Amino acid sequence: DTAVSQTPKYLVTQMGNDKSIKCEQNLGHDTMYWYKQDSKKFLKIMFSYNNKELIINETVPNRFSPKSPDKAHLNLHINSLELGDSAVYFCASSQTSGGRYEQYFGPGTRLTVT
Amino acid sequence: GESVGLHLPTLSVQEGDNSIINCAYSNSASDYFIWYKQESGKGPQFIIDIRSNMDKRQGQRVTVLLNKTVKHLSLQIAATQPGDSAVYFCAEGGGSQGNLIFGKGTKLSVKP
Numbered sequence: 001d002t003a004v005s006q007t008p009k010y011l012v013t014q015m016g017n018d019k020s021i022k023c024e025q026n027l028g029h030d031t032m033y034w035y036k037q038d039s040k041k042f043l044k045i046m047f048s049y050n051n052k053e054l055i056i057n058e059t060v061p062n063r064f065s066p067k068s069p070d071k072a073h074l075n076l077h078i079n080s081l082e083l084g085d086s087a088v089y090f091c092a093s094s095q096t097s098g099g100r101y102e103q104y105f106g107p108g109t110r111l112t113v114t
Numbered sequence: 115g116e117s118v119g120l121h122l123p124t125l126s127v128q129e130g131d132n133s134i135i136n137c138a139y140s141n142s143a144s145d146y147f148i149w150y151k152q153e154s155g156k157g158p159q160f161i162i163d164i165r166s167n168m169d170k171r172q173g174q175r176v177t178v179l180l181n182k183t184v185k186h187l188s189l190q191i192a193a194t195q196p197g198d199s200a201v202y203f204c205a206e207g208g209g210s211q212g213n214l215i216f217g218k219g220t221k222l223s224v225k226p
Contacts (some may be wrong), residue, residue, distance in 0.1 A: 002158075033213070041201055042215040044157070055213070090157050099207025099214045100146040100165075105157035 003027050004106040006091050009090065012112045013069035013081055020067075021076045021109045023091030034066060043090070047075055050097050069096040078111075087112045126223045133191040135220045137204035140185065141152065144206035148182060149189045152201045160203075161189070191222075199224045 004025045025032060031050040035043050038042050047066045048055045054066065063079040078085060091106040127133045139147070145166040150158035152207050164171045164178045164187075177190040187204050201219035 041152075041219045042222075043203065043219075045213055045216075048213050092157075097213070099144075099209070102148060102160050102163060104216060105150075105159070106154075107157050 001040045003104050004091055004093055006106040006109050008109060009107060010110050010112075012114065015081055017081050018077070019081060020078070021089055021091075021111075022104060023074050023076070023093075024072055025091075025093040025104070026072065027033075027093055027104060029093040029095055029104075030071065031094050031097040032068070033094070034074065034076050035090040035092060035110070037088045037090060037106075047074075048078075048097060052092055053099075054099070067072055074100075075107060081111075081113045083113050121219065124221045124223070126225060127194050129194060129196060129224050129226050131194055132197070133189075133194045133222060133224075135189045135191075135202050135204075135222065137187040137189075137217055138185060139187060139204070139206045140167070141206060141209040141215070142182075142185060144215075145208040146167035146176070146206070146214075147187050148205045148207070149176075149178060149187075150151060150203045150205065150216075151198075152203065152219065158203060166208075180220075194222075194224050196224045198222060 007022045033048045034046040039082045046060045065077045067075045090108045092103040094101045094103045145204045148163040149161040152158045162173045162178050175192045203219045205214040205216045209215040
């Protein structure tokens, strides 16, 4: 069974559109994350979220918003897509927050904005 | 901003040789360190972790060394194989930042 899954794996869309990426984890973890990986492979955290607290990286534009229908899901919604949003987006989860536990990553979603 | 970095962005080794990937971290309050391997087209995968009360930890063919005095972390891969070719990331956590902070990756290429 896949521990952390994301859909879609590839997403090609035009500037100005709104899109969502879905993430699910079946590990029973309390905390989920979204990362953006740029063309230089740098992993930048965008959000961390557990059932109590959403922590937003202050550099993330407010066009990006995480939505969590339940503990096992953390979707990423992006409004008014821009060319610079093109990247690979990874969802991850960990037992709890605080940065002292292994994070399990999904397979990634490659977003291309044209 | 980024607090963890790698000394070598690329590393090329001969199959069968040992590989050493280095990492410097800047937050002396970090007490958890982890190495990930990312193969092409996949998400990062856990390799090994270490907590600050240790200076060495061994896994299968991998060893992580932690030197808190100079804030340095290294990953040693014994008898490197073609399947080890990937980008390797170190990350630190447990400090005031509240999350894992990833460094820049090092691309390991294994020559047959």
